[in-house]
Amino acid sequence: MPDPWMSRALKADIGDHAPCDPGFPARAIAHITADRTATAEGPLDLVPFTALKSFFTGSGKGRAPHILWDPFTGAFAQFFPATSRSKALFDAAGGVRTNRTGTVVIQIEALFFPHCRVNGKVFARLVDTPCEGWDDLNAWINSWGVPDVWPMGRPTSLSSNRCPTDMWRSQGGWYAHAQVPENDHVDPGSWPVFVSPPPGPTPVTPRFEPFPGASFFRPGRTSPVIARMHTRLVAEDCDRYTAGTGIDVWGPGDVRSYTAWQRKLGFEGSAADGVPGRFSWDRLGVPKA
Template sequence: MPRPWMPQALKADVGDHAPCDPEFPARAIAHITADREATAEAPLDLVPFANLKGFFTGSGKGQAPHILWDPFTGAFVQFFPATSRSKAVFDAAGGTRTNRAGKVVIQIESLFFPHCRVNGKVFARLVDTPCNGWGDLHAWISSWGVPDVWPMGRPASLSRNTCPADKWRAQGGWYAHAHVPENDHVDPGSWPAFVSQPIDPPFAEPRFELFPGASFFQVGRKSLIIEEMHGRLVAEDCDRYTSSAGADVWGAGDVRSYTAWQQKLGFEGSAADGVPGRFSWDRLEVPNV
């Protein structure tokens, strides 16, 4: 049974749920946030994930997708369940209900604009980014019966290519915002290839350390898990330690550094308290010990 809420996503339910139109096949619609206009000659810094999360839960509720995806960190936040329509495409009165035309119509906004700058590096296309988390996102959307096809072709440029009405009604799969009837956008320009899902061998060891539970992280706890976590926080530029001594012992430096990691993922206020939770831990990818 597919899950209405993506397990890897922060849940930020904006309410106002409404059903989709089950007479149409299941589909997904790919967007980029395109929130700044940059060029190769004048790149601009990527807008923080938390800013877009705040927009879609605030003044931008009327434009919210199902999922906001950060392809640089692999963070997700979800605003509507898969069983509801979202509101990220224009829907003309009396026409095709573009936000609802499918058993599901899962809309994804990737946090990206062409020539965005992240940690000093400039990215011209979405596919040039690490696309972290794409495997999780693709698997969740596939669980809702969205086939791995682009009826109008996989997007390869920022250009308009409106889907004919009969094809839109008849064919499920993945559509670019540039393909959706009644709309005039040209995004996303590119999108990662579908993920091949190889079957893991029986009893395969996990690549990353499983979440040990929040109660594991007590002052004075000594563990190789904490030492590996320390290394990952440093690698993610969340180093708020005053010393590398005692890297395997949980203490105040770990709390400060983990808070920085939670903030990098878009957590705010009391949600960025420095205590690991399953979502943030899984995104950190601590090597298995």
């Protein structure tokens, strides 16, 4: 059985699990958070990932999807297991049970609104973003039997195109929020193309350092692994080092820089303590020698 929790996602289980309807085909629903209204003439800064994660675990529990995805950093938070319905769709009483119609109905909210500004650059469409992490998200949803098809067509604009009830009940695959019966939203406006396996021989899988355990990272520890970690933190714009020497020795600069990496992934408070854990280490991808 596939993993109900996406391995790359921060698990933020809000409880209130409920089954889907197994008599219908597997599907995924594409949303954008659309949490600000901006224009080409008046772009606005993207809302922080941590703010939306806090919303969906707090006052927004009643509207939470399965997955919150940051297409700029590849960060994910997951609020429901794949085996449960989530609550990001309007569901009319006595209607088609929009949040449940399928063996799974996996809902994804991409952290995005048109004309959002990130690091000084403005993005009009979701597909204009780096779409970091989409390959992993696409693969995980595939593992639940959701086919890489858009029965109503891949979304290309912010417009309504409601799916007929018989098609909704009979055809699995990907649907835009704008295509779901009973709903009046027009998002997501665009969505990245499905990730196809590369033709020919299977590519060589990159080799990364396995997590050495938190106890490995003690003051004065000298290791080439720490040096390669240092290089990756700098590459991820988490450079909080004050000296360029001794990069293979674990010290205060490593703690500050690793804290910056944890915060970039969405960790807060004591969870961003500068000591590597398995999740953040695996996401960093420290190469083997």
